[in-house]
Each structure stands twice: as structure tokens, then as C-alpha cells.
Amino acid sequence: MPLASSPTTVPVVVDEAKCIAEKGCTVCVDVCPLDVLRISEETGKAYMKYDECWYCMPCETDCPTGAVSVNIPYLLR
């Protein structure tokens, strides 16, 4: 069976102006229990790659520059 690509909104937003991933920071990627954050090869900034978030907030709490905001996933809101 072929795969489709269905769109989905993700609850975590990274403020690219504040994210300092290009300086080597990977804190949010490191701490996320569900391992759903990555540093984008295109922008060099952190972003949510997989829609598998437990809205638990270590990413936001531990980010050194306050770049991460965790929202409640749309289906739960």
C-alpha cells in the first residue's frame, strides 16, 4: 500500500530569532522524552519533527534562551 502525506499541526513552536542552535546548542533535542525535536539542516534551528508530543515541557523549561513554547496539541485543546 502506498503512503500518503497528511498534514498535522505540531504543538511546539521555536522562536528562530532566539534559538542559538547554530552555536552548538541542542538542549531541547537532548531532553525531550519523546525525542520529537531536531535541528533543521535548512535553517540551523530547532523544530518539532514528529507529531508525538506529551506537552510535558522539559524543552521549554530547559532552553537557555527561552526560544521554545509548548502549546496544547490541537486535538486536546
Place this chain on the structure above:
Amino acid sequence: MDEIKDGLAEVACDVLVIGGGTAGPMAAYKAKVRNPKSRVILLEKANVRRSGAISMGMDGLNNAVIPGYATPEQYVKEITIANDGIVDQAPVLKYARNCYGIIEELDRFGIRFQKTENGDFDVKKVHHLGAYVLPMPNGDTVKKALYRQLRREQILISNRYMATRLLTSRDGHVAGAIAVNARTAEFLVVRAKTVILCMGAAGRLGLPQSGYLYGTYENATNSGDGYAMAYHAGAKLANLECYQINPLIKDYNGPACAYVAGPFGAYTTNAEGSRFIECDYWSGQMMQEFYNELQSGKGPVFLKLDHLHDETVTEIETILHKVERPSRGRFHEGRGTNYREKMVEMHISEIGFCSGHSASGVFVDDLARTTVPGLYAAGDMANVPHNYMLGAFTNGAVAGEDAADVASGIDLPEFDMAEVEAERERVLAPTRREDGVPPNQLEYKTRRLVNDYLQPPKVTAKMRLGQLRLEEVRDDLDTNMMVRDAHELMRSLEAASILDCADMAAAASLYREESRWGLYHNRVDFPDKNDADWFCHTLLSKKDGRMVAEKRAIEPYLVQIEEHERSAYDRQRILKQA
């Protein structure tokens, strides 16, 4: 990151701890302190700094047995009654005796416990009989404090490695574990003399009402991998039909929570604003009343705080919006729910296995030993009933010390490399397919079937149908699952654990032909409790590749329960005034 690489490394240690949430770090720490010469490895699927149920800390202890407030015997009695008598008391008594020492130890780690103005512990009453709830003012720092101790003791931490199967020697002794890297798919064989499983609840079993796979009550990383691994290694699992089901904030699916807000005067009500349960302590009997109210014309159910003083609500908010599930505040904001003005709509959670809250777990004795030699289990996945966070710490400590002692007296057990090769084949098979069903769809279907067929009220014919449907999913999982990167590979392994747990939930629920533990095992075709035939544990295990069930007698009680005390938790519903 995430591309699938080919790799296989081997390391060896004395004690291997799998799972770095709550019980795991304590087990690793205690093993190392007990025998500083030993090599202790802590393996974690996520990152020990922020993994497990207490990733963001905890608001307090739910079951602290503190001299002057409660006695170990009283606590054992409480848990025996709350768990409908199906308890081997020795592990519970050991917990009750040891947990105060662990509180003092956590205090030394820098975790504070609330004191009154006189300097006494500020213990609150939430349970039916005794007082055991103790707030932790800096509970958000628990993981940090644990992590410091692990670093100090030089525990070897391997983050982002997901254990997939245990290795056993020819004579059946545990010999280590096979793990796969969650970001590269490289394999790691960890040889060990003893292994402690601290892999949390099976929290991704039922599907939350929201339909969001990760909107679970438990940390969604807790996909029941420990239950599945223990099962495949031949360990016995106890009373899995005693599901975990909790009263939660609807849709948000986190606790509201009676243990925090209750002592301040909040309580559970129906839509009319009237109380209907006597005691907010989470028991199956309480959940049954909760369920009945939801089904009745008086539902839905709410947590009522709008009668409390503004300052009190602010105090509750500071706790609820800072630890455990801190995004609660955002959820309420989004819906315009202010605790001062509106009651909070509550619902019941999806089903899961968890001994932290109920009694479904890998069978262990009072040394945290499973039925497989050299294999231990602690925390939510080990069947010491209602053991919560402090139980995870305390029983983790027990496991760590005994595992270190046993390891110091034996050689590294041999294992069969063919087992490793077979496991690699099993794990990687979905990566070799060009076409097929992705893990998220298999997981969704499994969990939807769990809701449709296995959640209570449990009906025999439905559960049997559920088994047939789950067999079809297994067929797809074995022959048709497709995985494209290392991250998805982790999800595919989780999907397999979830399916194993679903099969176990069905088998255990069908085996116990009575109703017990209120809603947890409400079997419609066997509506009564039947002590004559079923006052026993039920154990599931794998024999010759098949799932078998058996009864096991309850060990004679160490603390006697009087006839009139037995039904304390049966009387949950508030009786109408005549």
C-alpha cells in the same frame, strides 16, 4: 540523525538497570554505593535528565509512612483493603518500613518535604483510613537531584538506547539485554550478572478519548516495553486484569488532582455540584462510582474548587501549574477555565497496566526479585500495589542493593549469540520492506481495539472478538510493518510492546472469572466477587511460545484484617440522608 546504520557493539557490567525514570536511578545509585567496585550501567530510551513519570518533578509523596503519623502495619492494612485483599504483604510491609529512610535520603539529595510551623512533617489525609500525603515544595527539582547523585557515583549512563529483549543463559539466569539506538538503529549488547527492569507503566495501551496517541495519562514513552520484555524472558506477570484507570481532567488527561487540591478543600462532584464519593483516594471502587455517575443523568463529573478562597486557589495553582504536568494551566486558559469560577470537567482515563496506582505488574517478592533468576523489577511495572513514586524509589533501592550483592558472587553468565542475531532480524525486518503499514497505524488500531473490546465493563464475548482482531493486527505487524528511519524503528518496537500488552490484558481479564477491584475488573458476566475461587493472584507467562495463565495463592497475611474492616473501600458512595 535518524538514518538507519548498521552496527553492533558489546559491553559488560555487573548490574544493568533498564529505565532511568524514578526507580531506575535509585536502583543504579544503591547498587553502586553497595559495591563501589562494581560496574553499573543505566540504560534509558530517552534521557535520564528528563525521563519517566517524574520528568517535570512531582508535587508530593502520596504514600509516605512517617513515624508519628502512620505505622507500617496500618499502611499494609490500608493497601490490602484498597486492593481488595489480593496482596502479598511482605513487599508492602518492607516498603512501609524502608520508605522513611528513603525520605531522609532524598532530603540529603536536596529534595525538601513540607513541614509545619512546629517543624513536623505536614502530612495530609487523602486515603480512607490513614494520613500519608506529604507535599514537596521544590518537587520540580527531583530529577536534577537524582542526576547529581548518579554523576557523583560515576554510574555509566547510556541515553537513547531502547532495550528490546533480555538475554538469558542456558540455565535460565538473566545474562543481559539487547538494545537499539533510537537515533541510529545501531545495536548494543549489554552483558550483565543481574538486570533490574524499571521501565514504567504500560501507559500507551488504551487510546485516550481525544484520539491523540500521545495524549496519555502516563508519560507517553511508557509503552509497556518492560512488561513485554519480562514476558518474553519467561517472567511471570501478576494480576494484569487489575487495570489502571484514573480520574483525570477531561481531554488534557492529567490529574487535577485530588491529592493536591483535596487537602485544600477541593472535591469531586456531579453536574449538580453534589458530592457522590466518600473518599478521593484512587481505588477501583472509587472509579466504579465515578463511572456510574458519568453514565447517570447526573454526569458529567467535575472537580470543584470554586468555593475556595482566592488565596487558596492561587496556592493550588502554583503547585499544579509548576510540577508533574505544568501545561495544565495553559489547557485551562485555552478553555477559559478559572478554578475560582468554573468547576473542572473530569473524565476517566484510558486503561493501562501500572502498579504505581493499581496492582498490575511483573510478579516480585520482597527483594524485588522476579521469577527469572537474576532479574529484578521495580517501580510502576513491578506488582507492589499502589506504590507510587516513593514506592519506586524505595523498591528501586531494595532491588539495587540485592542485585549488587548477587552480582558480586557470580561470574558473567554466558549467552547465545544466535539469540542476538535472531533479535536483530526481528527488529530490522520492517526496515527491509519497500511497502507496508507504518507503526503509527498499527499502534492506533491496536489501541482502538483495546478501547472497543477490552476496557471495562468487560464482556466475555467482546473480549474474545477483541482477541481475534488483535491477532490480525499481529499478523500485519509481523509481515507487513514498514519502517523508514531510526525514530520510526523505535515506534515500531513500541507498537510491538503495546500489542503484547493488549494480548496480556485480554488473556488476564478472561482468566479471572469474577468481578474485583471495582471498575478495574468489572466483568459483566461474572458480576460478583468470588473469594472461594478467586482469592488469589493470577499469573501470566510464556511457556513454549504460548501465553498461559495460572493461579497463585496469596501469602498468609502478616497483618491481619478484621472482617468488618475488609469492606472499607466498598463503601464509596455517599448514602442519601434519610
